[in-house]
Structures are given as structure tokens and as C-alpha cells.
Amino acid sequence: MSKNDSSPAFMAGLEPLSRRSLLRTTALAGVAFTTGCARVFGRKDAPEQLEFVHLTEDEVRVITHLTVVLLPTERHGLPSSTETIPTVQNLDDMVGQMSPQTRELLGLGLWVFERRPMVSFKFSRFSKLDREEATRYVHAMQEGSFFERGLTATLKALVTLNYWRDSRTWPALDYWGPVTQKWGVRRLGNAPLPPV
Amino acid sequence: MTVKSILKGLPVTQASDVVDGQLDLQADVVIVGSGAGGAVTAYELARQGLSVLVLEAGPYVPSSEFTEDFTEALEALYEDHGGQTNKAGDLLLLQGRCVGGSTVVNGCVSFRTPDFILEDWQRDFGLDNLTPETLAPYFERVERHLSIDDNGEHEIAMHSRLVRDGAKALGWSVKPFKRNIRDCALTGHCLSGCKTERKQSMLVTYLPWAAAHGARIYSDTRVTRVLEEGGRARGVHAEVIAHDGSKVADMRVQADMVILAAGAVQTPLLLLKSGLANRSGEVGRNFACHPSMYVSARYPQPVYPWRGALLGTYVDEFMRPEKGGFILEAGGLGAAEMCLITEPGTGKPYLEYMQDIKYYSGIVTLIHDHNVGQISWQDGERKVIDYDVADSDFPSMVAALRAAARVHFAAGASEVFMPTTAPLKATSEDELESVLAQLENAPHTLRLVSYHPQGSCRMGADPASSVVAPHGETHDVAGLYVADASLLPTSIIVNPQVTVYALATYIADQILDRREQYFRLKSA
Numbered sequence: 228m229s230k231n232d233s234s235p236a237f238m239a240g241l242e243p244l245s246r247r248s249l250l251r252t253t254a255l256a257g258v259a260f261t262t263g264c265a266r267v268f269g270r271k272d273a274p275e276q277l278e279f280v281h282l283t284e285d286e287v288r289v290i291t292h293l294t295v296v297l298l299p300t301e302r303h304g305l306p307s308s309t310e311t312i313p314t315v316q317n318l319d320d321m322v323g324q325m326s327p328q329t330r331e332l333l334g335l336g337l338w339v340f341e342r343r344p345m346v347s348f349k350f351s352r353f354s355k356l357d358r359e360e361a362t363r364y365v366h367a368m369q370e371g372s373f374f375e376r377g378l379t380a381t382l383k384a385l386v387t388l389n390y391w392r393d394s395r396t397w398p399a400l401d402y403w404g405p406v407t408q409k410w411g412v413r414r415l416g417n418a419p420l421p422p423v
Numbered sequence: 424m425t426v427k428s429i430l431k432g433l434p435v436t437q438a439s440d441v442v443d444g445q446l447d448l449q450a451d452v453v454i455v456g457s458g459a460g461g462a463v464t465a466y467e468l469a470r471q472g473l474s475v476l477v478l479e480a481g482p483y484v485p486s487s488e489f490t491e492d493f494t495e496a497l498e499a500l501y502e503d504h505g506g507q508t509n510k511a512g513d514l515l516l517l518q519g520r521c522v523g524g525s526t527v528v529n530g531c532v533s534f535r536t537p538d539f540i541l542e543d544w545q546r547d548f549g550l551d552n553l554t555p556e557t558l559a560p561y562f563e564r565v566e567r568h569l570s571i572d573d574n575g576e577h578e579i580a581m582h583s584r585l586v587r588d589g590a591k592a593l594g595w596s597v598k599p600f601k602r603n604i605r606d607c608a609l610t611g612h613c614l615s616g617c618k619t620e621r622k623q624s625m626l627v628t629y630l631p632w633a634a635a636h637g638a639r640i641y642s643d644t645r646v647t648r649v650l651e652e653g654g655r656a657r658g659v660h661a662e663v664i665a666h667d668g669s670k671v672a673d674m675r676v677q678a679d680m681v682i683l684a685a686g687a688v689q690t691p692l693l694l695l696k697s698g699l700a701n702r703s704g705e706v707g708r709n710f711a712c713h714p715s716m717y718v719s720a721r722y723p724q725p726v727y728p729w730r731g732a733l734l735g736t737y738v739d740e741f742m743r744p745e746k747g748g749f750i751l752e753a754g755g756l757g758a759a760e761m762c763l764i765t766e767p768g769t770g771k772p773y774l775e776y777m778q779d780i781k782y783y784s785g786i787v788t789l790i791h792d793h794n795v796g797q798i799s800w801q802d803g804e805r806k807v808i809d810y811d812v813a814d815s816d817f818p819s820m821v822a823a824l825r826a827a828a829r830v831h832f833a834a835g836a837s838e839v840f841m842p843t844t845a846p847l848k849a850t851s852e853d854e855l856e857s858v859l860a861q862l863e864n865a866p867h868t869l870r871l872v873s874y875h876p877q878g879s880c881r882m883g884a885d886p887a888s889s890v891v892a893p894h895g896e897t898h899d900v901a902g903l904y905v906a907d908a909s910l911l912p913t914s915i916i917v918n919p920q921v922t923v924y925a926l927a928t929y930i931a932d933q934i935l936d937r938r939e940q941y942f943r944l945k946s947a
Contacts, residue, residue, distance in 0.1 A: 400780050
């Protein structure tokens with residue numbers, strides 16, 4: 228019944244951006260998120276074959292750097308978050324499904340995240356910080372104002388979910404994923420009508 | 424009419440079935456929403472010979488199409504594709520948005536309304552009709568229909584056994600859940616819908632039963648306005664929306680009665696949009712939602728939080744308000760959810776946490792929150808859920824966190840993570856108080872999820888302070904009923920599905936008692 232903006236759960240932290248009037252306040256009335264992120268996850272393409280259609284070059288740079296900082300998989304024997312699992316590409320596909328308002332908010336959030344490093348980071352762009360500094364910056368944002376906390380939580384969620392959603396990451400966790408078909412569980416059908 | 428059981432699936436008219444741009448339908452009763460309240464009233468009225476039409480805004484997704492992938496389920500089965508939040512954006516409100524509503528995606532937990540809650544309702548809202556004695560036969564009826572029973576020992580998975588062990592070590596009351604399930608397959612994928620129809624959701628019980636008695640069900644149909652004439656509800660306007668977001672048809676339904684059962688967010692929005700039943704000014708107010716947190720902990724041994732029945736046991740030691748007003752529920756989760764639910768740090772600590780995720784277990788906290796929220800429209804276009812945890816409720820939140828952490832430590836956990844946006848954990852019970860002292864009731868501090876929106880069209884005897892009369896009809900508009908969790912005058916601490924089933928059955932009985940005043944062509 229409502230014409231609410233339809234953004235995935237983990238986008239909630241972007242909400243303060245609109246409340247802060249960084250965007251026009253009516254921006255979130257929305258177009259339905261009609262074809263969902265569900266069907267764009269789990270693609271098997273190798274990252275080098277992929278093109279980023281929906282994210283700008285600057286945004287790809289920020290997200291890729293954040294992926295490397297959040298998911299340094301090569302040091303943990305996990306499928307690479309940049310070379311095996313197309314984390315950033317998955318996110319690019321997801322962006323293509325977002326309502327214009329959510330897309331605009333995400334763009335603004337990434338713009339702010341990239342340029343937020345202040346004095347203690349020598350006013351560098353986030354994507355230019357080395358890993359150690361970038362990690363320290365993420366920590367600082369998590370301890371910051373409510374807006375910074377919300378933005379960082381959202382971006383972390385976007386990146387990590389787009390990695391762990393891929394079933395190739397599950398064996399390392401011993402996660403069993405969907406099981407009903409694997410186990411051959413019988414369907415029961417509808418419950419019988421209650422006796423009169 | 425011949426009544427024949429529908430063995431599998433459901434006869435639903437979907438947007439893809441609609442060819443005319445204008446649909447004009449008639450029914451004795453049109454019901455908005457197909458979840459706990461809508462499905463029950465549909466069946467109870469259809470089996471008495473009334474012509475019933477059920478309109479559901481969400482899609483029809485048969486059980487066979489459930490994927491057991493939570494993020495896909497969010498997209499397909501949940502309101503706003505799982506993105507429904509409060510105004511501040513720091514509380515996620517998960518509601519089903521599909522044929523069967525939230526009953527399709529809940530964890531099957533089945534509680535009767537606590538007696539002390541019903542006593543509050545009698546004392547504070549004049550609901551003398553809703554005594555434990557009056558409601559007992561209604562609870563018994565839905566429990567029988569939905570195969571509600573205590574979890575057997577095989578349904579108490581490792582994560583729930585740990586909670587039981589911890590609570591017992593502390594001398595606290597702990598019980599197995601009752602659940603509405605037949606022969607649980609122990610897949611742990613309840614929140615993504617039950618693929619084999621074991622969860623006794625409305626999708627596989629009351630809706631096919633209603634259809635067997637002639638009820639018609641439309642999915643993809645968004646009601647935009649309730650029609651009223653001379654103080655009587657006369658039907659609804661709706662739009663049939665295709666899955667690509669385009670409008671397929673306008674619908675006009677003429678009916679002698681309208682029952683709103685779209686849930687505690689959508690029902691008040693529809694009333695506000697329609698400009699009805701709000702003489703009291705209370706429509707949309709008094710919203711509560713049981714803001715809950717997931718307190719995860721690491722154990723020395725593997726727990727595999729996704730294995731077995733999702734919800735096995737609960738701690739009710741603190742349920743009564745004078746003891747704290749909260750409960751703790753042992754809850755499992757899948758890998759995708761676990762990657763979001765806890766903040767262990769960035770980079771190395773995060774990956775170490777995920778690599779050890781099978782060693783983690785969790786407890787869900789539910790509190791008896793005050794009705795401080797409000798549902799409204801912004802600019803007539805965008806819904807607003809204005810709800811923040813009240814300062815008066817924050818001590819309960821902290822008490823629930825403390826109790827959950829103590830249960831974990833008593834069960835042998837080596838560290839307990841606070842559900843915060845920044846990393847915060849306790850590695851022993853001795854550390855706990857200093858960790859809890861760091862918490863504050865501020866935006867984007869705690870990771871909050873609500874599964875139980877309620878209370879936005881409260882029921883009460885006084886038309887000046889409530890929206891709906893004790894028999895379920897709005898005070899202001901004859902023939903306009905409400906039968907969902909928006910009725911609840913206070914939050915009820917426990918999972919509300921059985922309360923809604925029982926109230927909806929009760930309200931259906933009230934309607935049938937008054938049928939001659941509404942349905943011109945039908946007699947008892």
C-alpha cells in the first residue's frame with residue numbers, strides 16, 4: 228500500500244543521510260525495487276571478465292579498497308574477495324536494481340566515506356590510505372557520530388554480505404546452505420481441513 | 424457448496440492472471456491481508472457460508488519455490504524486500520509480505536497471551552471480554568488446528584541446549600518452545616519459509632481451508648482506500664500491481680463488511696489514507712514492536728547455529744514486568760545472517776570470527792516495550808515508522824543483555840559480543856558490568872531488529888482513547904473491522920502470532936453473532 232523506498236535491510240544506515248538534508252527530503256518516496264538483488268548474487272564470472280555498469284569509477288575504487296580492508300582473505304586461506312568471489316561486481320549488480328533514491332543515497336554515502344578522513348589521516352582520500360591507516364579510519368568511523376556509525380555499518384554490511392552470499396565461501400565455514408533437496412525431505416502438502 | 428480439501432498449493436488470482444484493466448467484484452466480506460488475522464477470519468466466515476474475498480499486497484510464492492537462502496527470502500517474501508526500517512534507520516522491522524504474511528517467515532514460536540497482559544487490558548482498556556477464561560477455547564481451537572505442541576527433545580538443537588544448560592546452572596526458569604509445526608525436518612531455514620509445508624503457516628492451513636469453502640484470494644493487490652457511505656463500510660479500492668511494478672488493473676470491491684488485517688504498519692496507513700475511524704486521533708499511535716537484539720557468544724566446542732530447529736528453548740524467568748519484563752529465546756542463524764549480526768572488528772578479527780562461526784551461538788532478547796511509536800504518512804507518499812527505544816525501556820534492554828550474557832557464560836562461552844555497531848565484547852562475567860556500562864540509548868548504537876510490530880489501532884472500550892471496540896469493529900465506522908496485531912493495546916512480550924489467531928477467531932465469532940445487521944442476503 229505504501230510507496231516506500233525499497234532498499235535491502237543492510238541499507239538502513241543510509242537513512243540519516245536523507246534526514247540530514249544532504250539530499251532533498253522527499254527523495255526516498257519510491258520506485259519499487261522490482262527485480263531484486265537475489266537474482267544477481269552468486270554469479271560465477273571471474274572478476275577480470277567483469278565490467279562495472281552501475282558504479283562509477285570513483286565508487287568502484289572506494290568499494291574495492293574497502294573490500295580489501297574488510298576481507299583480507301588471502302591471509303586466511305579463504306577464496307579471494309577480489310579475484311575469486313566477485314564481491315564488487317555483485318555490489319555493482321545490486322546497485323543496478325536499486326531505486327533511484329537509494330542509489331543516490333549510496334552514491335552520496337560513498338562520496339562522504341571517501342572524503343571523510345580528516346586531520347589524523349592528513350586529509351587523504353580513503354582509497355589512498357594504506358591498509359593499516361584504512362583500518363584505523365574504519366574504526367574511527369565506527370566510533371564516530373551516529374551518522375558515521377550508520378554509514379560505516381551499512382557499507383560493511385554491503386561488502387561482507389556480497390562476499391559470503393556466494394556458496395563458494397561456505398565450505399570454509401562448514402555451513403550447510405540449502406538442505407531440503409539434498410536430504411530428499413518429503414513435502415507434506417496442505418494441512419487437512421479441520422473436522423466440522 | 425461442495426467443500427473439497429485443497430491438497431497442495433492455493434488457488435490465487437495473481438497479477439499475471441489479470442487481463443482487464445478494471446475489475447469490479449462483490450463479496451459479503453472483503454479482507455485486506457492474508458496473514459494471521461486475514462486468513463483466520465477468511466476461513467471462519469467462509470465456512471459459515473459468507474462470500475469472502477481476500478486481497479494480499481504481496482506475491483503468491485508457493486512453498487516449492489522457497490530457496491532456503493535468507494537473503495533471497497528477504498527479497499521475495501518480506502515487506503520492502505527486507506528493508507523496512509524505523510525513521511532513524513537503526514531498527515529493522517521484518518514483516519512478511521506475501522500470501523500468508525508473516526506466518527510464512529516466522530520461527531513458529533507459539534505463545535498464548537500471558538494472563539497478566541490480559542489483566543492489564545481489562546484494567547486499563549476496558550477489555551472485560553478478553554479474560555483468560557473467555558479466550559481459552561479460542562486458544563485451544565487454533566492450537567489444535569495448527570498442530571501447536573511443545574518441542575520434543577530432538578527439536579532442541581545444540582544452540583538451544585546451551586541456553587537450557589546455562590539457565591539451569593543459574594537456577595532460572597527455562598522451557599521448550601511450543602511451535603506450530605508438523606514433523607519438523609530440522610533444516611533451520613524457518614525464516615526463509617518452510618519448503619516442505621511442515622510449518623503450519625496460513626499458506627498451508629487457513630488459506631487453503633478458506634478457499635475450500637469458496638473464499639477467493641487475490642495476490643499482488645494493493646488496497647488504496649476503504650470505501651465508506653453513511654457511516655458504513657462499503658468496500659475498497661485497490662490496484663493490481665505486476666512484479667515489475669507496473670499497474671495491471673484498478674479494482675473496486677463492493678462488500679457489506681471490510682476487515683483490515685494488513686498488519687500493524689499497513690492497517691493504520693490504510694485508515695489514515697482513507698480518512699476513516701480516527702475520531703480519537705489514535706490511528707497510527709501507540710505503536711510497539713518488541714525491539715530485539717541477537718547476543719552471540721563463542722563456545723569452545725562447535726555449535727553449528729544453523730543446524731536443527733531454529734528455535735528450541737526460552738528463558739521466562741524475567742517475563743513478568745516486576746521481574747524485568749523480558750524473555751530470552753535461543754535462536755539459530757545461517758551464515759549470511761551471522762556475517763551481519765555481530766561486529767567483531769575489521770579485517771583480521773572479522774575473518775577469524777567468520778571462520779569460527781560454527782563455534783558461535785546466539786540468544787534473542789524480547790522486551791515489554793512501551794507503546795511510544797507512531798505510524799504515519801510523510802507528504803502523503805512515504806510511510807514513516809517513528810519509533811525509537813524509549814529511555815524508560817532502555818534499562819530493560821540492558822537487563823536482557825546482561826541476562827543473555829550470563830546464560831552464555833554459565834553455559835561455557837568464552838566471549839560474548841554485545842549487539843553494537845562498534846566492536847564490544849566481554850570475555851568473562853567479571854567484565855560484564857564494565858562492558859554494559861559503555862552502552863547508551865543513542866541512534867545507531869545497538870543492532871536492533873523487530874519481528875513483532877503491534878499496537879497502532881488499539882482496541883478499547885473508550886472511543887476517545889481507542890480505535891477499535893472490544894468486539895473488533897472500529898468505533899467510528901460500522902462494518903469496518905480490524906483483525907491483526909494493530910489491535911493489541913500494549914506489547915505482549917511474547918511472539919504474537921497465537922494472540923492474533925485467537926483474537927481473529929474471536930472477532931469472527933462476534934461478526935457472526937451480528938450477521939443479520941450486516942449481510943442483507945444471508946441469515947444465520
